[in-house]
Amino acid sequence: MATFGNLSDRLAETFKHLRTKGKLSASDVDGTVREIRRALLDADVSLDVVKQFTSTVRERALGDEVNKALNPAQQVVQIVNEELVAILGGQQRRLQFAKTAPTVIMLAGLQGAGKTTLAGKLAKHLVKEGHTPLLVASDLQRPNAVNQLQVVGSQAGVPVYAPEPGNGVGDPVKVAKDGVEQARRAQHDVVIIDTAGRLGVDAEMMKQAANIRKATNPDEVLFVIDAMIGQDAVATAKAFQEGVDFTGVVLSKLDGDARGGAALSVASVTGRPIIFASTGEGLDDFEPFHPDRMASRILD
Ligand code: GDP
Secondary structure (H helix, E strand, C coil), X not given: CHHHHHHHHHHHHHHHHHHCCCCCCHHHHHHHHHHHHHHHHXXXXXXXXXXXXXXXXXXXXXXXXXXXXXXXXXXXXHHHHHHHHHHCCCCCCCCCCCCCCCEEEEEECCCCCCHXXXXXXXXHHHHHCCCXXXXXXXXXXXXXXXXXXXXXXXXXXXXXXXXXXXXXXXXXXXXXXXXXXXXXXXXXXXXXXXXXXXXXXXXXXXXXXXXXXXXXXXCEEEEEEEHHHCXXXXXXXXXXXXXXXXXXXXXXXXXXXXXXXXXXHHHHHHCCCEEEEECCCCCCCEEECCHHHHHHHHHC
């Protein structure tokens, strides 16, 4: 993944040095841990996450599992892999469906994070899995958002519930509620609610998102975060966690060439799992997130 290209190269270089050693001395371990620490920080992984990560890796690398290993260097790489999987959330977490349809999925995140695009991607993915989603246009902030949702909806072959044209700006909370009602009436088994974001964290936007959450009682609230926003990712994620208490994370724009490490910190900092990854502008550039596969890609 482009976003982690540089991090991958740096870690590969570190492990190459390590592999030239037989038994590992404490100073070999410390040197390696120091290089890993620098590589993670340079990739924008948050300091707290890096500290915790490197101290666990160091402790394990100095312990018996490495000391007794046939190939100590390989064992350290394995430890780094396992700890990377852990900060990415451990086990894969699948989307949760309601026992009684419709399952309500609300999207939240800053403007430009990729919510509307994700709504289309998720709808298409769910159709492939045999679901009958309805998209709901509750982003009434951005003039073109409703139209954009209609475009991705038609690309995905999924209907869109939107306020009637000419109905003025409308009330996003009412649209969301009516959308869920519409899904129930028309027997859609999943509702995906697109909501408004702002360029930065904003009290009014957060209140609106919280009100939509209250009014629709979603089974999932997915926080969409642009992997390219760098160090702001952690503060933004914390603000949304406090504001809307999201249940899962979607990393978007993992195809970009900026450093994506901050986004890697989000699961660890919020304790919420990453459920999907978005890797491009097309509706098929999307995949369920697997912590172990992501860790392997980074360490490849
Ligand atoms: P919203 O404001 O959160 O609804 O964000 P949009 O869905 O409108 O996305 C903002 C911009 O990012 C659009 O130009 C999208 O085409 C683009 N975009 C969304 N997801 C991705 C992605 O995974 N990769 C890339 N490269 N662009 C994306």
